[in-house]
Amino acid sequence: MAEEKKGRAVATQTAARIPKFVRGNLSATLKAKEEEKKVAKAFIADGQDEIMRAMDIVPAWGESFSGVCAAKRDAEKYLQKAESDNFSRSLCTYATCHIGFEMIREEQGGAMPEGAPWGGMGRPDMILGNGQLLCDPRFKWPQALQHYLKDVPVFITNMYYPPWDPNTDHHEQEKFYVKYCTEELRETVKFCEKVTGKKMDWDRLAAVVELSDKTWDLFVDTYDLRKAIPTPMDTGDAMNTMVPLTFNLGTQEAYDFYVELNSELKQKIAGGIGVADPEKYRLIWAAGLPSWFALNDFQYFNSKGAVFPVEVTYRGCEKIERLDLPKTNDPLEHIAWRWVRYWTHWYDAARKRHGSTPKVERIIEYIEDYKCDGAVFHSAFSCRSWHAGIINQADVLRKVYKDIPILIMEGDIVDISSYNEADTHNRIDAFIETLEAYKGKQKK
Amino acid sequence: MTGLANSKGLETAEKYYAQYGARAIELKKEGRKVIGYMSALAPVEILTAAGVVPVRLKGFVDEAITKGDAYMESIICPFVRNAFDAAIKGRFSFMDGMVLPHQCDSIDRTNDVWSSYLNLPYWHFLNVPHVTDDPSIEFMKEILRVFIGTLEKFLGTKITDAAIAQAIKAHNENRRLMRGLYDLRKSNPPLISGVEMMKVLVAAMSIPVDESSALIRGITEDVKKRTAPADGNRKRIMIIGDQIDHTAIPESIENTGAWLVADDLSIGGKIYWPEVDETADPLQGIAERYLRKLKIPTTFVGDGNTYEENLEARFGHLKQRIAEFKVDGAILFIYKYCDPYGFEVPAMKSYIESGGTPVLYLEDEYSTSTLARVKTRIEAFLEMIA
DSSP states (O other), rough: OOOOOOOOOOOTTGGGHHHHHHHHHHHHHHOOOOOOOOEEEEEEESSHHHHHHHTOOOOHHHHHHHHHHHHHHHHHHHHHHHHHHOOOTTTTTTHHHHHHHHHHHHHTTOOTTOOGGOOOOOOOSSSEEOOOOOOOOHHHHHHHHHHHHHHHHEEEEEOOOOOOTTOGGGGGHHHHHHHHHHHHHHHHHHHHHHHHHHOOHHHHHHHHHHHHHHHHHHHHHHHGGSSSOOOOOOOOHHHHHHHHHHHSSSSSSHHHHHHHHHHHHHHHTTOOOOOOSSSSEEEEEEEOOOOOGGGHHHHHHHHHHHHHEETTOOOOOOOHHHHHHOOOOOHHHHHHHHHHHHHHHTHHHHHHSSSOOOOHHHHHHHHHHOOOEEEEEEEEETTHHHHTHHHHHHHHHHHHHOOOOOEEEEEOOOGGGGOOOHHHHHHHHHHHHHHHHHHHHHHH | TOOOOHHHHHHHHHHHHHHHHHHHHHHHTTTTOOEEOTTTSOHHHHHHHTTTTEEOOOOOOOOOOOGGGGGTTTOHHHHHHHHHHHTTTTTTTOOOOEEEOOOOOOHTTTTTHHHHHHHOOEEEOOOOOOOHHHHHHHHHHHHHHHHHHHHHHHHHHHOOOOHHHHHHHHHHHHHHHHHHHTTTTSSSSSOOOHHHHHHHHHTTTTTTTTHHHHHHHHHHHHHTTOOOOOOOOOOEEEOOOOOOOSSSHHHHHHTEEEEEEEETTTTHHHHSSSOOOOSSSSSHHHHIIIIIIIOOTSSEEEEEEHHHHHHHHHHHHHHHHHHTTSEEEEEEEETTTHHHHHHHHHHHHHHHHTTTTEEEEEESSGGGGGGHHHHHHHHHHHHHHO
């Protein structure tokens, strides 16, 4: 029986529109058949969004589906189903939750599992993955899923960027990385053309890419408004407002959403309205996906006067101008340059600070820009891609920057079995005390 | 193995197994550089051509992680954590540098951890792709060139194509010799036990290829002289997994009354079957072997027209080995927190079972602290297939 919690309050009215967005994405996968569109089981932050949008392929976001199940505290039945066929509970729970759902649907001859959140998600016509640098499930989840959806073709793109090495100038390697990414994207287009039976409209792709660039710029401009003191929006909302950028990139709806958010934040700033009143501590959510079943923890922070004006998580974009992208008429090459430069544009700063790393350099930049007093990390046990190396980031941050208060929370993204609200709140309380002592010392 | 003759080669293997890195330490004293590496994806041909001593890092299964946890999360592959713990405690202090190939998240996402805390004079992360199409082969050649460039800079010497071609021949010969030793496990009973074989495989990871070939040649000659008495109706087991580099599991199998006759491990069957083609550009052959011939779950294989074709491409070699070595049962031993292997389990298990071979799937730690439960599961499995 699902233990559905009451909806979490959000600080901005615009963020309150997000559930509609998520429902819309799920229902689009269900309506696709009637509209004669193909559905692709796809991954966020995989560089394939614009190709799908330009070809009218409807993305079925597995992470979103599993996140919704987690938020509704209704993932357990799917996790158990996957476990029944020997998928370990230590594997990515985004993946095992979704695979469990698909297993049940296949066993039911294609009928939607009863109680699937928000009507469930459509059966894919294809599965797109990306063997990129940051996440093994992005190519293993598609392969594992095909074990149950045997007729559904899988295509794995591979988009890399130069790895961080303080002794190597990554700029010297950029060109062959971009060439490789571009070729891989071209292979992706060929696959999509084969499955959809339609040719890519390259002018349309170019327009979609241009819209994505505009959305990236607007997103950063909008989030920069959170530098205001008190901050008008914190990470609790950002875990919602990331949806259009992350799941709807390349659509007008996503762009328009940030126009609205931008306007609301400006109004709040003009009125001096902050997330916490009074705002006592400003924190950075420095790494880690949230526990989707425990987003209320952000409000617990807020209740103590602590706000998160900035987060690394789901801020998957940068001002295009800052990336200094070489000009090209090939939209795929543009996506490739944007990809490579996005992942590497903190390298030069890291190279200048002995002992630093790009991830830490990014955190330092945000701490300075958003005037943060401390950092919070979340380590999810089932996800190595975003959560391995967090101890190191915290350690390097202290060594190369300063000894600011740091909290590393532990939990999971989907699996609620590891979560204890009382323990979590106790840890937050202790961290708040540390912050208070730190701020006291800073004033002296 | 009762009734079987002893071997000087096996004594040497036993020494290198028990004193891991002992030969590298000797060679370092003679002025050779030692480069450590992780995983089956490190192109050892290039290290050999560079004239360094390549040593594959291993864990120490009977040692608790006492220092590594301060730097590396417990959600990371227990083997990687154990090997890192050993490194941070100085077990590989003879290394002048390391190459860390991009195999999986547990390696990729801890690159900063390894490099910053070991602080070795040479460090290289080799960005091996996960897919195998033509652009990936070209990309692999590019990253191999970058790797060669950094090694040349560190060593102050040129690594020529001729040297790489020679190293390819040496490693191919080494692989043929090792497969020749594996062949001696095909008889019933096998002429060399799974425990002995494990020691040979581990020893071979820590010495230069020519010495490894000489060692294997010697052992093979000695083992061939053995007379294997008939030994009842012991079941013949194959083990599948990544880096199992200790005798605890083979002992658990063989002390329970079975023979470990074959493996598909990343220090064994996975690396000794595929060879490097001797191509005009030696990097072409190396790129093709590491991307297209090595059967490891971090390389995506899925270009078939049907799912069944994909399964054959991914696991067909397992069925061949099961047939060649007359395997009665397979043990799939996967480390906890391992996404690449973990997501393979249902497909691999059902594929092997579809050929009539029973499979025991074990997910466990890299530690002898959990060995009792592993033994119990193995005993139950052997009883079931008896």
